[in-house]
Amino acid sequence: MKAPAFSYARPKHLTDVLALLEKHGDEARLLAGGQTLLATLNMRLSEPALLIDMQSVQELKGLSLAGNSLRIGAMVTHSEIEASELVAQHAPLLRMAAPHIAHRAIRNLGTFGGSIAYGDPAAEWPACLLALDGIVVARNLQGERRIAARDFFTGLYTTELAANEVISACEVPLATPTHRFAFEELARRHGDYAVVGLAASAQMNEGELDQVRLAWIGVGNMPLRSTATEQVLQGQQLSDALLARALEALRSELQAEADLTHSAAAKQHLAGVMLKRVLNTLSSPAPALNSASTV
Amino acid sequence: MTHQEPSPDDLATDARAVSITINGTCSQHHVQPRTHLVDFLREGLGLKGSHLGCEHGVCGACTVQLDGQVVRGCLVLAVQADGRVVNTIEGLSDSGAIRELQQAFVRHNALQCGFCTSGMLMAAHELLEKKPDANREQVREWISGNYCRCTGYQAIVDAICDVLAQRSKAGHAAHAEGAVA
Numbered sequence: 126m127k128a129p130a131f132s133y134a135r136p137k138h139l140t141d142v143l144a145l146l147e148k149h150g151d152e153a154r155l156l157a158g159g160q161t162l163l164a165t166l167n168m169r170l171s172e173p174a175l176l177i178d179m180q181s182v183q184e185l186k187g188l189s190l191a192g193n194s195l196r197i198g199a200m201v202t203h204s205e206i207e208a209s210e211l212v213a214q215h216a217p218l219l220r221m222a223a224p225h226i227a228h229r230a231i232r233n234l235g236t237f238g239g240s241i242a243y244g245d246p247a248a249e250w251p252a253c254l255l256a257l258d259g260i261v262v263a264r265n266l267q268g269e270r271r272i273a274a275r276d277f278f279t280g281l282y283t284t285e286l287a288a289n290e291v292i293s294a295c296e297v298p299l300a301t302p303t304h305r306f307a308f309e310e311l312a313r314r315h316g317d318y319a320v321v322g323l324a325a326s327a328q329m330n331e332g333e334l335d336q337v338r339l340a341w342i343g344v345g346n347m348p349l350r351s352t353a354t355e356q357v358l359q360g361q362q363l364s365d366a367l368l369a370r371a372l373e374a375l376r377s378e379l380q381a382e383a384d385l386t387h388s389a390a391a392k393q394h395l396a397g398v399m400l401k402r403v404l405n406t407l408s409s410p411a412p413a414l415n416s417a418s419t420v
Numbered sequence: 421m422t423h424q425e426p427s428p429d430d431l432a433t434d435a436r437a438v439s440i441t442i443n444g445t446c447s448q449h450h451v452q453p454r455t456h457l458v459d460f461l462r463e464g465l466g467l468k469g470s471h472l473g474c475e476h477g478v479c480g481a482c483t484v485q486l487d488g489q490v491v492r493g494c495l496v497l498a499v500q501a502d503g504r505v506v507n508t509i510e511g512l513s514d515s516g517a518i519r520e521l522q523q524a525f526v527r528h529n530a531l532q533c534g535f536c537t538s539g540m541l542m543a544a545h546e547l548l549e550k551k552p553d554a555n556r557e558q559v560r561e562w563i564s565g566n567y568c569r570c571t572g573y574q575a576i577v578d579a580i581c582d583v584l585a586q587r588s589k590a591g592h593a594a595h596a597e598g599a600v601a
Contacts, residue, residue, distance in 0.1 A: 126475060130433035133453035133499050152431075156500075163456065163495040164476040174431050176453065178500060204489070228565025229546060231477060233489040234496065315564040 128166035135178040139185065139293065143266045145177050147289050153177055155291060157200060157239030160231045185238065185293060188212065194260070194296040199238025204229070206237065215299045218257060218326060221308035222249040228316045238292040241277075244284045244348065247318045249310070251278060251348035255340035256306075256324040259297040263290040281346040303328050307406035309399045310342065313386070319343040320387050323399040327358075327407045334358045334407065339400070344381040344392055353378040354400070363408040371404065372397050438502035442467075443511030451498040458482040458493035461508060469509035469538045473567070480566030483539035484508050490546045509538035518545050520586065524579040532570035539566050544580045548587070556581055 136142050146153055154173040156162060165171045179185055185200040188211050195215045206212050207223035226232055226249050240250040241261060254274040261272045263286055277285050310322035322342030328335040337358045339351045354374040361367050381392035435450040451460055461467040473479035475494045482493035485507040512518045518541050531537045540563060547554060547562045559580050
């Protein structure tokens with residue numbers, strides 16, 4: 126199908142983007158990489174009067190170190206993250222996850238900020254941002270506010286972002302030598318939406334798991350963490366007994382929802398398999414750059 | 421670039437001027453904002469080598485290069501390409517940039533109806549540049565975003581692996597970026 130008629134603007138400055146957004150409200154849609162929006166326009170699931178293309182806004186671009194954080198400009202593409210040495214060194218979880226996102230042609234245009242703003246429960250970046258306890262930086266004409274990832278996602282495709290706000294960047298804390306990361310995703314074909322995925326981070330202190338964060342992909346109606354299971358793991362060394370307790374906690378905590386091809390029971394089972402794999406990776410001595418995840 | 425600073429009350433949906441460098445030639449065109457890049461290339465310019473399959477980013481038949489990288493032509497608006505560089509299968513064929521791939525596709529009978537072929541070639545071309553050491557599994561992953569509804573994947577993967585092996589043998593792998601530029 127063909128998209129309905131709309132107007133198009135390509136401002137150079139974020140303030141101009143915000144002014145257009147303020148003026149046109151719900152009639153306007155922000156165009157980041159467009160890899161979801163353009164498909165919904167072609168299918169006429171969305172009929173905005175104006176697209177505000179942010180490709181020329183320099184303030185939204187680039188990866189940089191800012192204090193103890195890695196700053197990811199909202200318009201940074203999936204391919205840029207995949208290729209970035211800064212990311213590989215300071216946020217290896219993102220490097221592990223990037224190849225799982227769709228296909229090369231889509232990764233070349235799709236953006237980190239776009240994925241976070243859309244808040245798809247089946248997408249990789251929202252889960253990674255949760256697992257890293259990252260921050261979403263939102264701007265409107267009045268100023269800036271910083272929203273913790275754990276407060277940002279509020280429901281199916283809904284977030285804390287107000288109608289007059291734009292995500293300018295996201296920030297994730299820099300990895301330290303005791304940090305461990307793991308990413309697992311099961312899809313029917315490479316690049317398809319995840320049946321189940323898990324992004325995880327932890328501190329390993331002398332063999333003990335600390336600050337475990339487990340963020341799930343494709344199991345609920347929003348990107349979510351399993352905090353009760355995380356609590357079971359806190360301060361523990363990985364063992365068969367611990368794994369059994371963690372799986373039990375996960376079973377009562379995670380309410381997997383069926384999708385077109387997988388029942389809730391199948392997803393629940395697969396989530397358990399993933400938890401086991403991820404805990405093994407997190408507890409392994411070497412910094413965990415999962416070679417199976419690199420394309 | 422005529423629409424950098426939109427007039428504040430402008431919700432006009434009619435055609436506007438864009439300058440796009442297509443297959444090495446920069447020229448000005450008029451295009452409606454709603455027109456995606458592949459409709460513009462096919463209907464506006466008669467460049468019918470890029471095909472339109474699903475029109476929502478799934479099949480890969482519309483793959484073109486934007487600023488040197490493959491993109492879904494149905495998931496980019498022509499107005500987004502204003503001021504940028506687009507290469508299509510016609511451009512890469514004429515320049516000889518994908519000659520080895522084309523010859524390998526013929527040698528391995530890697531096209532049946534041919535509908536997916538231009539997209540496959542565009543995707544494979546970027547693979548040669550970015551992952552000259554790719555193994556068969558990595559080739560399969562790379563082209564997983566390009567559908568062949570004749571299901572002739574084995575021959576397509578054979579052809580791409582053949583070019584990778586030839587280049588590796590000839591010691592070109594380390595210089596792949598220069599060789600295909």
